[in-house]
Amino acid sequence: MLDFINYPVSGIMWVWHKVFGALFGPSSGFAWALSIMFLVFTLRAILFKPFVKYVRSMKQMQEFAPQMQKLREKYGNDRQRLATEMQKLQAEHGFNPLGGCLPMLVQIPVFFGLTNVLQGFKAGATENFFFGADEVKSYLAAKLFGANFSSSLTATAETLAQYGTDRNTQIFVTIPIMIVASALTHLTSRHSVARQNPAAANQQTAIMNKLALYVFPLGVLVAGLFLPMGMLLYWLSNNLWTLMQQYVVYHRIDREEEEKKQAAISKRQNLAPKPGQKPVRKRPAADTTAKVVDGGVDGTEKPADKPKPAANGSAPAKKDSAQAEPGTVPGIIEDRSRGKKQSRKRR
Structure with a gap:
């Protein structure tokens, strides 16, 4: 199969x-x-890569654990609404819990x-x-220091003799392998528990941590009594690899997070004004283009009228700027002269 x-x-x-x-x-x-x-x-x-993905997924799950706990407290009686809110939270942050479980499966x-x-x-x-x-x-x-790979500690004397070994030799070689495999199981579990977020701790997590720290290593010792020495070598090498792999992956993730944190701090420091320095405010650029003021009621500005050509086709007559009074704008001379005549008539 x-x-x-x-x-x-x-x-x-x-x-x-x-x-x-x-x-x-x-x-x-x-x-x-x-x-x-x-x-x-x-x-x-x-x-290795699926393991890294699993570690990142578990870390992300621990970060969202407080928010998920709040949703459980708020919608605990409404399972459908709770599932909807959980999916919404996971979609907002791009988190897929199954993505972390599949690599381990x-x-x-x-x-x-x-x-x-x-x-x-x-x-x-x-x-x-x-x-x-x-x-x-x-x-x-084949034998390793006199112990056979296919023999176990609980095998009968006849079976041990068939494989060309005895119980004392098998105990002398197998027991140290069992102890080292159990110790490595405990160390890998302790390393994982130390990485957990305290805010995500609950009663269920505490129970699982105790199982991982004490029950699983004890299980390796008990199982070692019945497993052949070849399987015990598998447990030892597997737990040894896991411990080294955790050390490498956890330190790499910590280094990446520290680099992101330092980059964010440097960005804020570059944007913030230096101590003792006043913030500089940018002023709008002045409009230097020439404009003619229309002496209307609202005082709005509009471009000067272009001179119209004469009826006989000759060039348009230019206004003599010398006739303008000192301090006046040529465009408004006519309006002021009309104002003076009207004031004289009223008198």
Whole structure:
């Protein structure tokens, strides 16, 4: 059913086994252990961008958590109105909660594909996807410090003897792997919890944080009693990659936010006046074009009339500016002369 996942996963592991088998030998336990670990590293590197998108989406969700909580308090009894307001808030800020969940859901089939490949190494198997019968026998016979990859701590003595190991050796190698895998699980959870927004904390969040900090690491220890050592190497390498990836991604996001913050501060400082400097007000430019004042009642301005040509076709007669009284504008001489005559008649 998951062959479209199983074959690529086994193919990546097959390539890494060829690489490390050339260095340590095809049947070396180090070659098989490193092939498992680098298989995990390769798959997680492919899913690096979806992880970054997931982290950004979770951060955005925490920023909007107080606003969503207010909507729940306001429209708690009206589910339809609450859903409408939630969608409106998400559309305004371009936030899609499913966009952050989908990248993490992609890891689920990858995990099942890896589980199927490791469980495919069993006695009597003629092939395991990309691996042939000889490579299956090589994996079953390989040992890491005397412990077998296909054995677990709870396996019977007969099963351990069949794989060429004993319980004490298996405990000596497997227990440290379990402890380190559990500790890395706790550290990755603590790193994520420390990034949470306190304003978005609620009772449900507190419960999930306790599960992630204490129950999940304890689950790794309990599961380690029943899982083969190959699966424990998967848990160890997966949690190790997650911890390093969180460190890189979180610091990159913090650096981007700090750069945006500094850019906004610099922009405000450039626009603001310097200390002791008065703000400069721009004055409108003066109109230097010549205008003729019409001596009408409203005192409006209009352009001077152009001289009309004479009836005989000769050039228009020019008005003698010398006849104008000193201090007067030529355009209004006639109006003032009429005013003087009318005042004399009244007298």
